[in-house]
Amino acid sequence: MHEITFAVLGTGGIGRRALEVSQHKAALTPVAACDRHGVALDADGLAVEELLAATEGNIDSGLDDVATDGGDTATSGGSGVKQHGTQRGVVASEQAVATDEPIQAIIDAGAEIDAVLLALPNYEHDFIPRTADRFIEAGYSGVLIDVLKRSRVIGMLEDRRDALEDAGITFICGAGATPGFLTGAAALAAHSFVEVESVDIWWGVGLKSGYEDNRGTVREDIAHLPGYDIETARDLADADIEAIIDDHDGVLEFEDMEHADDVLLERAGICDAADVTVGGILDVRSDEKPTTTTVSVTGRTFDGERATNTFELGDETSMEANVNGPALGYLKAGVRRNRNGEYGVFGPAELLPRF
Numbered sequence: 129m130h131e132i133t134f135a136v137l138g139t140g141g142i143g144r145r146a147l148e149v150s151q152h153k154a155a156l157t158p159v160a161a162c163d164r165h166g167v168a169l170d171a172d173g174l175a176v177e178e179l180l181a182a183t184e185g186n187i188d189s190g191l192d193d194v195a196t197d198g199g200d201t202a203t204s205g206g207s208g209v210k211q212h213g214t215q216r217g218v219v220a221s222e223q224a225v226a227t228d229e230p231i232q233a234i235i236d237a238g239a240e241i242d243a244v245l246l247a248l249p250n251y252e253h254d255f256i257p258r259t260a261d262r263f264i265e266a267g268y269s270g271v272l273i274d275v276l277k278r279s280r281v282i283g284m285l286e287d288r289r290d291a292l293e294d295a296g297i298t299f300i301c302g303a304g305a306t307p308g309f310l311t312g313a314a315a316l317a318a319h320s321f322v323e324v325e326s327v328d329i330w331w332g333v334g335l336k337s338g339y340e341d342n343r344g345t346v347r348e349d350i351a352h353l354p355g356y357d358i359e360t361a362r363d364l365a366d367a368d369i370e371a372i373i374d375d376h377d378g379v380l381e382f383e384d385m386e387h388a389d390d391v392l393l394e395r396a397g398i399c400d401a402a403d404v405t406v407g408g409i410l411d412v413r414s415d416e417k418p419t420t421t422t423v424s425v426t427g428r429t430f431d432g433e434r435a436t437n438t439f440e441l442g443d444e445t446s447m448e449a450n451v452n453g454p455a456l457g458y459l460k461a462g463v464r465r466n467r468n469g470e471y472g473v474f475g476p477a478e479l480l481p482r483f
Contacts, residue, residue: 135160143247162230165217269296275304321427331408332419378413396477
C-alpha cells in the first residue's frame with residue numbers, strides 16, 4: 129500500500145500510544161500531533177521518539193486538550209492535567225509550536241494529511257460531529273477516524289453523511305477496542321449463523337500505561353456507574369474521581385454500558401441494537417487484567433442448530449495495544465476506501481465481510 133500520512137488530535141494516553149504503535153505499522157507516517165497548547169507538524173514525518181520523550185509526564189489527557197472553535201473547549205470538566213517544566217503539553221517538544229487554534233493548524237495542513245485520528249474521549253455528545261463539521265467546511269478530503277464509545281453519536285455522524293460524501297471524506301466511527309476491535313470480532317463470529325440472538329461483550333482492562341495517562345478514559349467510564357451519567361461525570365473534579373476510585377478499591381465494574389457496539393452491529397445488519405450488551409471491569413491500580421476480555425455471539429445456524437461462538441483476547445494484550453492497533457488498521461482500511469472514491473460514514477463491522 130502507498131505511504132499514508134496521518135495526524136493525531138489529542139496527545140493523552142490514546143494519542144501518545146497511537147504515535148508509538150504507528151512506528152511498528154508498515155506504510156504509516158505521523159506528520160502532525162496536537163493538544164490544546166500547540167501543534168507539531170512535519171510533512172516528512174514527526175520524530176516520534178523525541179516527541180514522546182519531551183512530553184512524558186507533561187501531557188493533558190482531558191478532552192478539553194483541544195479547543196473546538198473560537199477558543200471554546202469541548203468540555204468544562206476537569207482535564208486531568210499533568211504538567212511540569214517550562215513548556216506545557218506538546219509544545220515541550222522541539223518540533224512543536226504554541227497555538228490557540230491547534231485543530232485549525234491541522235486543517236490548514238490538510239493537503240499533506242491522508243487521515244486524522246481523533247484520539248479524544250467523547251464527553252460532549254456533539255464534539256466529534258462538530259469537529260467533523262470543521263473539516264467539511266474547510267474543504268478537507270481524506271479520512272477521519274475516531275475511537276468514540278457513545279451509541280448516540282453515531283446518529284449525529286449519520287446526519288452528516290451527505291456533507292461528508294460531498295466533501296470527499298471517509299469517516300470511520302468507533303474504531304478502537306470496544307467499539308471497534310470487538311465489534312469486528314462479533315461481526316465475524318456471526319457468520320456461522322443465519323440468525324443472531326445475542327452479542328455479549330465483556331472486557332477487562334488493567335491500566336498498564338497508568339491512570340495518569342488515561343484520566344479522560346476513566347472519567348468517561350465512570351459515566352456508566354450507577355448514579356452517574358455523561359453530564360455528571362464531565363463535571364467531576366479530579367479529587368471526586370479519585371474518591372470514587374478509592375470507594376471501589378481501584379476496581380470499577382460496569383454493566384449495560386452505552387457503547388456504540390450495539391448501533392454499529394445493527395448498522396451492519398448483524399442483529400438489533402437491543403440484542404447487544406456491553407460490560408466490563410477496569411482496574412486502575414494494576415497492570416494485570418481483572419478479567420479476560422470476551423465476545424460471545426449466540427445464534428441459529430442454517431441447519432437449525434443453536435450455538436455460541438466466543439472470541440477471547442489474550443490477557444497479556446494491553447488496552448493500548450487493543451485500541452491503537454485496530455484503530456490504525458481501520459485507518460488504513462479507510463484510506464484505501466477513500467482512494468477508491470468511497471465517502472461517507474462507516475462502522476468497523478462494515479469494513480468486514482457482510483452478514
